[in-house]
Amino acid sequence: MSPVLTAVLALLLLCLVCGALLGYAAVRFRGEGNPIAERINALLPQTQCGQCGYPGCKPYAEAIAGGDKINKCPPGGEATIQALAGLLDVVPEPLDAPEGERPPRVAYIREAECIGCTKCLQACPVDAIVGAARQMHTVIAAECTGCDLCVEPCPVDCIDMLPLAGTVQNWKWEQPLPPGRLVASDREQAV
Amino acid sequence: MSDRQRLWDFHGGIHPPSCKAQSTRTPIQRAPLPRRLVLPLSQHVGSPAEPLVEVGQRVLKGQPIAAAGSLVSAPLHAPTSGSVSFVGPQPYPHVSGMLAPAIVIDSDGREEWIDLEPCVDYRALAPEVLLEKIRQAGISGLGGAGFPTAVKLAARPHDEKIHTLIVNGAECEPYITADDVLMRERAAELVSGIEIIAHLLGPERVLIGIEDDKPEAIAAVRTAVGERPYAVCAIPTKYPSGGERQLIQVLTGVEVPSGGLPTDIDMLCQNVGTCVAVHDAVILGRPLISRIVTLTGEALARPMNVEALLGTPVSELLSFAGLEPGKLDRLIMGGPMMGITLPAMDVPLIKTSNCLLAPTRSELPPPPPALPCIRCGACSDVCPASLLPQQLHYFALGHEHEQLRRHDLFDCIECGACAYVCPSNLPLVQYYRAAKAEIRELEHRQQKAEHSRQRFESRQERLRKAEELKEAERRARTERATRVKASQAESASVPHQPNTVASVPDKLAERQKKLKIEASMAQVALKKAEKQLALHATAELEIQVRDLRETAEAARKALEAAMQEAPPPLPSAAQPADDAVLKKAKIEAAMLRVQVRKLEKLEQPSAEQAAELERLRDQLAVIDRTLAAQSPAPVVRSEGEEALKKAKIELALRRSELKKAERAGTDEVERAPLRAALASAEQALHAAEEASGKPAPQLVRIDKRPIDETSRALKTELAYARADLHRLERKVDTDPAALDAARARLADIEHRLQAHTEADPKGD
Numbered sequence: 001m002s003p004v005l006t007a008v009l010a011l012l013l014l015c016l017v018c019g020a021l022l023g024y025a026a027v028r029f030r031g032e033g034n035p036i037a038e039r040i041n042a043l044l045p046q047t048q049c050g051q052c053g054y055p056g057c058k059p060y061a062e063a064i065a066g067g068d069k070i071n072k073c074p075p076g077g078e079a080t081i082q083a084l085a086g087l088l089d090v091v092p093e094p095l096d097a098p099e100g101e102r103p104p105r106v107a108y109i110r111e112a113e114c115i116g117c118t119k120c121l122q123a124c125p126v127d128a129i130v131g132a133a134r135q136m137h138t139v140i141a142a143e144c145t146g147c148d149l150c151v152e153p154c155p156v157d158c159i160d161m162l163p164l165a166g167t168v169q170n171w172k173w174e175q176p177l178p179p180g181r182l183v184a185s186d187r188e189q190a191v
Numbered sequence: 192m193s194d195r196q197r198l199w200d201f202h203g204g205i206h207p208p209s210c211k212a213q214s215t216r217t218p219i220q221r222a223p224l225p226r227r228l229v230l231p232l233s234q235h236v237g238s239p240a241e242p243l244v245e246v247g248q249r250v251l252k253g254q255p256i257a258a259a260g261s262l263v264s265a266p267l268h269a270p271t272s273g274s275v276s277f278v279g280p281q282p283y284p285h286v287s288g289m290l291a292p293a294i295v296i297d298s299d300g301r302e303e304w305i306d307l308e309p310c311v312d313y314r315a316l317a318p319e320v321l322l323e324k325i326r327q328a329g330i331s332g333l334g335g336a337g338f339p340t341a342v343k344l345a346a347r348p349h350d351e352k353i354h355t356l357i358v359n360g361a362e363c364e365p366y367i368t369a370d371d372v373l374m375r376e377r378a379a380e381l382v383s384g385i386e387i388i389a390h391l392l393g394p395e396r397v398l399i400g401i402e403d404d405k406p407e408a409i410a411a412v413r414t415a416v417g418e419r420p421y422a423v424c425a426i427p428t429k430y431p432s433g434g435e436r437q438l439i440q441v442l443t444g445v446e447v448p449s450g451g452l453p454t455d456i457d458m459l460c461q462n463v464g465t466c467v468a469v470h471d472a473v474i475l476g477r478p479l480i481s482r483i484v485t486l487t488g489e490a491l492a493r494p495m496n497v498e499a500l501l502g503t504p505v506s507e508l509l510s511f512a513g514l515e516p517g518k519l520d521r522l523i524m525g526g527p528m529m530g531i532t533l534p535a536m537d538v539p540l541i542k543t544s545n546c547l548l549a550p551t552r553s554e555l556p557p558p559p560p561a562l563p564c565i566r567c568g569a570c571s572d573v574c575p576a577s578l579l580p581q582q583l584h585y586f587a588l589g590h591e592h593e594q595l596r597r598h599d600l601f602d603c604i605e606c607g608a609c610a611y612v613c614p615s616n617l618p619l620v621q622y623y624r625a626a627k628a629e630i631r632e633l634e635h636r637q638q639k640a641e642h643s644r645q646r647f648e649s650r651q652e653r654l655r656k657a658e659e660l661k662e663a664e665r666r667a668r669t670e671r672a673t674r675v676k677a678s679q680a681e682s683a684s685v686p687h688q689p690n691t692v693a694s695v696p697d698k699l700a701e702r703q704k705k706l707k708i709e710a711s712m713a714q715v716a717l718k719k720a721e722k723q724l725a726l727h728a729t730a731e732l733e734i735q736v737r738d739l740r741e742t743a744e745a746a747r748k749a750l751e752a753a754m755q756e757a758p759p760p761l762p763s764a765a766q767p768a769d770d771a772v773l774k775k776a777k778i779e780a781a782m783l784r785v786q787v788r789k790l791e792k793l794e795q796p797s798a799e800q801a802a803e804l805e806r807l808r809d810q811l812a813v814i815d816r817t818l819a820a821q822s823p824a825p826v827v828r829s830e831g832e833e834a835l836k837k838a839k840i841e842l843a844l845r846r847s848e849l850k851k852a853e854r855a856g857t858d859e860v861e862r863a864p865l866r867a868a869l870a871s872a873e874q875a876l877h878a879a880e881e882a883s884g885k886p887a888p889q890l891v892r893i894d895k896r897p898i899d900e901t902s903r904a905l906k907t908e909l910a911y912a913r914a915d916l917h918r919l920e921r922k923v924d925t926d927p928a929a930l931d932a933a934r935a936r937l938a939d940i941e942h943r944l945q946a947h948t949e950a951d952p953k954g955d
Contacts, residue, residue, distance in 0.1 A: 045636065046643040057644070079633065126646040145643050168233065171287045172628030175587065176561070176618045 036088075037065040043083045047075045048125035049147030051097070056125070069093065075146065077101040105146040105161045107139045113158035120150035120159060196398070196422045199444035201437045203573040204429040205608045207365050207528070209404060214368045214487040214494040219376055221498055222511055224298055228270055228502030229281045229539035230256065231293040235337030237263035242294055244275045251305040253478050256294050259326070265339040266329045269296055270480040270500035272303035284505070284524050284541060288534035296502070307476035318391055321473065328472030329479045329542075334359060334370075334433070334462030335529070337543035340469065343459065344391060353459045356394040357442055358385055360401040360408065360463040361426060361433035364526030367546040369483045370463050372496045374401065374408035377467050378415035384466030385421065387473050392459065397421040398442045399463075404428040430528065431606040435460045437575050449602050464545075484540060486512035488549035490519040499540055505547060506536040512549075520552040527555055528607040562615040570609035570619065576602045580609035580619055587626040592633065595626055603627075679921055680705050706750040713743035776818050783811040838872065838879035845869040905944040912937040 041061035052072035054060040064070055070084040074097040085092035095101055109120070109129070116134040121127075128144045131137030139150075151159045233239035240257035250256055250269040257267035276297045283291035313321060326341035358381075362370040374381060389397055399416070401409050403425040413423050426432055426441050436447045439458055447453050453460055464482065471477045480501055487494040492513025499508055505522070506514075523530040524544050548555075570580035578599055586594040603623050610619040680701075717739040724732045790804040849865045916933040 041644075042641075044640065046640040046647065048643070048647050056647070079636075125650065126643050127650050128646075143643075143646065145639075166287075166289065168283055168285050168287065168289050168291045169239075170632075171285070171289060172632060173286075173621060173624035175625035175629075176621045 034062065034065055037062045039087060040064050040084065043076075043080060043087060044073060045076045045080060045145070047145035047147040049075060049145070049149060051075070064088070069096065071096045074099070074102065075104075104164045105148070106141050106144045106164050107146065107148065107150055108141075108160045108162045109137055109139055110158040110160065111136050111138060113156055115156055117155055119153040119155065123149045123153045125149060196424045196442075197444075198424065198426060199441055200427075201432070201440040201575050202577045203575045203608060204431065204437075205573050205611055206428070207430055207611060209428070210365045210487075211368045211371065211404070214366070214485050214496055215372060217493075217495045219372050219483055219496050219498050220511075222500070222503060222508055224271060224300060224302070225500070225503045225507050226298060227276070227504070228273075228296045228298060228500060229293050229504065230267055230270070230296065230502040231281065231283050231291050231539065231541055232257055232260075232267065233283075233291055234267065234501070234542040235265060235331035235339060237261070237265070237331075237339055237342075239292065240264055240267045242278050242292075244278070244294065246275050246278055248275045249273070250275060250296060251303050253305045253307065253480060255327075255329075255478070256296075259339075263339060263342050265331045265341070266327060266478075267294070268329055268478040268480050270502055271296065271298045272301050273298040282535060282538045284531070284533060284538040284544060286531045286534070293539070309476045310473055313387055313473050314390060321387070321391055324473055324476075325469055327478070328468070330465060330468045330472060331479075331542050332462055333464030333468060333482055333542065333545065335525075335543060335545070340461070340465055343461075344388065351457055352394070353392045353454070353457055354395045355443060355458045356385070356389055356392055356397045357439060357453075357458060357460040358397065358399040358421075358463060358466060359433060359435065359438055359460050360399060360405075360412070361438055362405070363402060363428070363430045363433035364528050364546075365430075366487050366548050367485050367526050368487075369485045369496055369545045371405045371408050373467060373483050374405070374463055375411045378408075378411040380467045380470045381412065381463055382415040382419065382421070383474060384468070384470035385461075386419070387469050388461060388466060394459075399423045400426050400432075400438050400442050402426055402428045402432060430608065431575055431604070434575060434604050434606060436604070449599055479542065482540070482542060482544070484508070484544055485546040486549075487546065488519075488523075489551040489554045490515055490549040501542060502539045504536075505533065505538050505540060508540065508547060509536070509549060514549060518551045519549050520555065520557075521550070523548040523550070523555075528611065529605060558618060559616045561617045564615055564617060567614060569612045569614065573608040573612050575606060575608060576604060578603055583626070584617060584619055584622050587622040590626075590629065592626075592630050595630065600626060600630070675921075676708075677705075680708065682920065703750070703753045706746065706753050710743065710746035710750045713739065713746040717743045773818070776814055780811060780814040780818060783807055783814065787811060835876070835879040838876035842869070842872040842876050845872040902944065902947050905940060905947055909937070909940045909944055912940050 037058075038061075041058050044057040044061055046057050048056045050056065051074050052060045054063055060068070060072065064084065070088065070090065071081050071093040073080050074095060077095060078101060081092050081095060084090075107129075114131075114136045116131060116136060118131065118133050118137070120137060121129050121131055125147065126143055126145055128140045129137050129150060130140060146161065146164070148161050151157075151161060231239075232242065238260040241260050242257045244250060244256045250273060252269060252272045254269045255266050256269050256275070259266050273296045275294060277295035279292060280290035281293035281295060283289060283293070285291070310316065310324070316324075322341055322345055325344065326339075330340040331337040332340060332343070360370055360374055362368070385397060385399070397420070399412060399421055401412065401423065403409070409423060409425050416423055424442055426438075431437055432441055435453060439453055439456075439460060440446055443458070445456055445458070447458075448455055468479050468482075472479065481498050482501065483496055483498050485494075485496050486508055491509065492515060495512055497508060497511065505524070509522075522533045522536060524533050524538075524547060525531060526546055527548060527550070530546065530548060564581055564584060566581060568581065570584075571578075574580055576599075582598055583595060583600055583603070586598065587600075600623060605620050605623060607620050610617065613619060717736065720732065720736045720739050724736050787804065787807045790800055790807065845865070845868045849862065849869050852862050852865050912933065916930075916937050919930050919933050
């Protein structure tokens, strides 16, 4: 047998063995679901608001995994876009929302006007509204994601979306202006 | 013990001018009682307390006014007697200048205490009771962060004992002398407090660390400690040796692990002020309602330390110390290194405020504008946590959170040493604070998102389950309905013939009936489904229709099979037993006749055919004979009978005519001829009857006599009762009592009707 033939045969054998191994591994260690969609879903704010045009965060995560744009999540805002860009290694784009990024909000039911129709209860994706038929409803502010899905179904328009009030507890330090941002006259004044 | 205790050193540190002398010239003063006290519900880290009092309520000094909001929280007490004038947002000592919920007490100046429960022999108390006393006294760390002391004392991971108790009297930050004067003047209480904590924890050793620039304090504490096995250690003055981790390192040489707590290395650190508060709480029964605070700075005429009630407005304290407002540049709560600039002077004193610094502009000039980092590395040299401040600075600028974490941003104690030495005047600590806040916020958002996701998913799951349950119920309902129908078909026959012996044909008939019902039901269902399919053609419906068609087919086949087994019995039950045989014979005869006729039709029958014809004719004759023998003799209608029949028809016609006329409401004149015709028809019938020679029928009802009202009513009632009973029987879940009642009612009415008919037989 010529050495060339030996080499070819050896390589062929190696290929077959490796192929079989890989094939076995592909079946044996198959991962469930779409792992990248899961990771994308973990970065989305889970408001289930549908502002991205998909019925919830998971469908949007799957759409992103399938190649959709990453800038369609207004509740997530810039931070989510950055995180997604980092995860998927794509160029971050500006947020695709007419009003831009909104501060976090919370639903508030004007309780005097509530007629107890339970429509908002059914609309809330995270069960953050308590109440019963012909009983007053109220929002559990800590559970509210601010998705405003409850505003539309309310027949008496008694639900407001209020900006989340700042408290001493959630106040945060602002980053100082980076050095060199002062104009010369200010600098002279400051010194 | 002695000061020969071995000491270690921590990395970095700075030596800023201490500026402590001016405020230690006088002993601790008592601040005048303010007219109004503002007590923020959030006095420390952990959750805010929850108010226990209402507006207008009178409170006594030391009375609890707010309870601990959660496990990591501490109650709040009224610092003086008076009345609650407001509960709501009030100024709060915070950089942001935001308001925070607070209880406002207007003092009445009487300083009436509640009944205190002093306890001389705390050793007799169980540790839990002792801990509860400390918890209820609302003590939180008085050094700086203000962690609730009871929580700190109770937290013992892995059930391991604290082997070293460290008492922090270092007080390294410039200007602040509150702990210094406390140790000088209240060394006995301090030692008593330490004893209580030591009793609670049972540590192997107790180390009291005091910086060596406080010789009076060291001397006082040493005297107070006396023969007790506590080591009073004079540690070298270096900022920030008062930091918990740094002090532990100086005193024991052990480093608290990154991200961990002193309890992880079985050590616990308590501030001297906290120890005194523990003494007050346990021995005197007094809750924490006041603290010692240093009032200092060149803008004050009389820098001093005062013992002030919590909630005292800062402005009142400053004016007590002789504030010269013109000189004041900015007001700092805490020290110059770690303190916060207060945006207003109306904020109250809280449990963590150890110093009010009122410097002049020249004393503490505002930081010059920041310049770009020159990477000199001075910050790294002084960092007591051995971090890389300039790296952190760059990562913070770029919001590189992952890198910040990797460089242990959260081990930064925000001591400000790096910013102090920075030649570019970079506000480094602010960068770290902002970065920490940003990361925490992101984490919080992440947690909230995860929480929302879980809630969303559990909601989806719940909705799905509800839908499934509904579907199952629907299925169960239809099943029950079919079962009910089947059982009804059975029970309909059972109660009606409990006395008769169920004969085989009866059973057969029953089965046939059932099959018939099933077949027709299947047919109906199929038709319905087909109609549906015609309206909206979906694959599901198609499948359904196919299934239904199969079922209907099967039902039809089963019915046919049953029918072939035996023909359904005729409605009349009084059939003669040999009826079937007779019929068979008749059919045979008819068939033979057909065959005979066929053969006869042949024009040229062969010999065989002729023989066959002969044979068939013979057979036919035989059968005919038997038939004639079996069946009653064929009725030969006589002329008379024919006439009778005609007469009967005539009578019926006349009668109906008369009735029609009556119904039409015609008058007597019109009805008379009809009546006459009826009478004549009757006469004719009688004549015909006589002529026919047939025996006159027993009952000759010439006219239908109207039944009397009572029996009609009874009959109607009977019908209703029967219908009711049937309806009740049809239902599955009928109350047996109701069923019995209906049966009784039916029997009663039957009985009455019978009695009535017997009593009044003219109805028949």
